[in-house]
Amino acid sequence: MADASIPLVEARGLGVAYGGRTVLERIDLAVAPGEIVTLVGPNGSGKTTLVRAVLGLIDASEGAVRRREPLSVGYVPQHLAIDATLPLTVRRFLRLGALAGDDAVDVVLEEVGAGALAGAACHALSGGELRRVALARALLRSPDLLVLDEPTSGVDVSGQAALYRLIRRIRDARGCGVLLVSHSLHLVMAATDRVICLNRHICCEGHPEAVSRHPEYLALFGDEAAGDIAVYAHHHDHAHDLSGAPVGGDVHGHGHGHGHGHGEKPAGGGGKDKARSHG
Amino acid sequence: MDDFILRAVLAGIGVALVAGPMGCFVVWRRMSYFGAALAHSALLGVALGLLAGISPTIGIIVVCVAVALLMAGLDRNRLFAADTLLGILAHGTLAAGLIAMTMLQTVRIDLMGYLFGDILAVTRADLFWILGGGAACLAALAALWRPLLAITAHEELARVEGVAVERTRLAFMLLIAFVIAVAMKIVGVLLIVSLLIIPAAAARRFSATPEAMAALAAVFGCLSVVGGLAASARWDAPAGPAIAATATVLFFLSLLPVRRAG
Numbered sequence: 212m213a214d215a216s217i218p219l220v221e222a223r224g225l226g227v228a229y230g231g232r233t234v235l236e237r238i239d240l241a242v243a244p245g246e247i248v249t250l251v252g253p254n255g256s257g258k259t260t261l262v263r264a265v266l267g268l269i270d271a272s273e274g275a276v277r278r279r280e281p282l283s284v285g286y287v288p289q290h291l292a293i294d295a296t297l298p299l300t301v302r303r304f305l306r307l308g309a310l311a312g313d314d315a316v317d318v319v320l321e322e323v324g325a326g327a328l329a330g331a332a333c334h335a336l337s338g339g340e341l342r343r344v345a346l347a348r349a350l351l352r353s354p355d356l357l358v359l360d361e362p363t364s365g366v367d368v369s370g371q372a373a374l375y376r377l378i379r380r381i382r383d384a385r386g387c388g389v390l391l392v393s394h395s396l397h398l399v400m401a402a403t404d405r406v407i408c409l410n411r412h413i414c415c416e417g418h419p420e421a422v423s424r425h426p427e428y429l430a431l432f433g434d435e436a437a438g439d440i441a442v443y444a445h446h447h448d449h450a451h452d453l454s455g456a457p458v459g460g461d462v463h464g465h466g467h468g469h470g471h472g473h474g475e476k477p478a479g480g481g482g483k484d485k486a487r488s489h490g
Numbered sequence: 491m492d493d494f495i496l497r498a499v500l501a502g503i504g505v506a507l508v509a510g511p512m513g514c515f516v517v518w519r520r521m522s523y524f525g526a527a528l529a530h531s532a533l534l535g536v537a538l539g540l541l542a543g544i545s546p547t548i549g550i551i552v553v554c555v556a557v558a559l560l561m562a563g564l565d566r567n568r569l570f571a572a573d574t575l576l577g578i579l580a581h582g583t584l585a586a587g588l589i590a591m592t593m594l595q596t597v598r599i600d601l602m603g604y605l606f607g608d609i610l611a612v613t614r615a616d617l618f619w620i621l622g623g624g625a626a627c628l629a630a631l632a633a634l635w636r637p638l639l640a641i642t643a644h645e646e647l648a649r650v651e652g653v654a655v656e657r658t659r660l661a662f663m664l665l666i667a668f669v670i671a672v673a674m675k676i677v678g679v680l681l682i683v684s685l686l687i688i689p690a691a692a693a694r695r696f697s698a699t700p701e702a703m704a705a706l707a708a709v710f711g712c713l714s715v716v717g718g719l720a721a722s723a724r725w726d727a728p729a730g731p732a733i734a735a736t737a738t739v740l741f742f743l744s745l746l747p748v749r750r751a752g
Contacts, residue, residue: 286650
């Protein structure tokens with residue numbers, strides 16, 4: 212890995228709008244080599260949009276995304292389907308992403324636990340299997356940055372835990388940076404270094420334990436989050452209206468520094484914030 | 491065998507060899523409407539080519555390329571679905587082509603020949619153009635194969651992996667325009683798409699790799715040409731429609747259940 216202090220990818224003041232409607236605003240995001248960053252947020256919070264902007268698949272309407280050059284990116288999209296009219300084996304699908312021999316292909320397929328699928332037709336795979344295969348295709352490219360959009364959707368809970376352990380192992384073995392999207396923080400906690408809680412803007416970010424207790428996070432995830440962790444007394448420094456825009460109170464949680472283990476957030480508007488960092 | 495039959499067989503096979511592999515991508519990429527729109531606009535190309543006093547083939551290429559570029563530009567329009575835009579282009583250019591044709595009344599034109607093909611009237615010069623042009627198209631497709639297959643399997647993955655998606659797509663669109671100009675004489679504007687997609691679709695069930703499907707589509711295309719010409723000679727049927735009908739029969743035969751050996 213090259214200099215670890217230079218982020219693999221960095222967004223500054225990123226905003227995305229579709230047809231005049233703001234989907235993302237004021238996003239600052241960086242992924243360092245060897246770091247696992249997880250985006251959490253409710254449906255419609257712009258997680259996939261942010262990932263696509265970071266990948267350069269959509270244009271930012273504000274701000275900019277800088278990628279280290281050269282940067283080998285491995286991407287596993289959330290929705291992945293191969294048209295049944297296209298006869299494509301799993302091996303061949305992997306080789307579309309990188310020039311590699313059969314041996315190298317089989318190694319990465321084994322690594323993701325999809326060795327048995329090598330000869331299968333892509334269109335016959337389930338969504339979960341195809342994402343695993345896409346992860347192997349990403350690994351075959353020896354990525355500096357791995358981007359995974361909801362890699363566990365449609366996978367049962369024990370399978371999800373195993374998949375997150377696998378992602379962590381991949382990071383440990385290869386030293387690549389990982390940008391992960393998850394709809395729930397609970398399962399991904401152990402496999403992530405830093406969490407960014409997103410709801411069209413960055414609500415809060417930091418060490419997973421700290422974010423899980425952050426009032427902004429709890430306000431977004433409500434009962435689901437409360438069931439995951441002990442219930443903490445908290446006050447919201449602002450509420451969200453139906454469009455997701457913060458209303459009332461100062462908006463905090465923007466523009467604060469990045470880094471591991473910071474979780475102590477400035478509590479807004481005199482709210483009693485009991486978030487603390489375990490980092 | 492009569493010379494004109496031999497020329498017809500050679501020309502038909504020449505077109506089928508390039509239309510099969512090209513047609514696979516048309517099927518995989520769901521571009522049959524795009525092919526139909528280009529084919530319909532080819533008639534306008536013929537008329538403009540004749541009006542300008544140059545060859546109809548050059549007119550076809552110019553108009554098809556213009557329509558392909560126009561479609562590539564309109565693709566960014568989010569208000570209408572692609573099939574709506576293609577339908578508008580297909581019928582708008584067909585109407586313009588038919589009007590332009592009637593303005594050429596001073597010249598006697600075989601309108602039916604342009605609509606349904608006139609494979610039995612293929613000249614030596616036509617044959618040279620079909621075989622040479624077809625070989626050039628195949629070579630271009632081979633050069634484009636890897637990136638084109640990557641964006642066909644999954645466009646966003648290919649883009650993230652550094653494939654020049656727009657350039658590859660545009661190159662393939664232009665290639666379809668050339669194939670249509672090459673195939674025009676054989677089956678005419680209304681049946682060109684049949685030579686592209688029907689042999690490819692018939693080949694799907696028997697293919698485990700993209701390359702196998704492309705090769706088999708070429709074989710099925712050749713069988714359709716030979717079968718169609720034979721049927722045309724036997725029953726005095728129009729040759730272009732007979733070729734398309736033979737391909738259609740092959741497609742439905744390909745759907746029949748096969749008993750696996752062993």
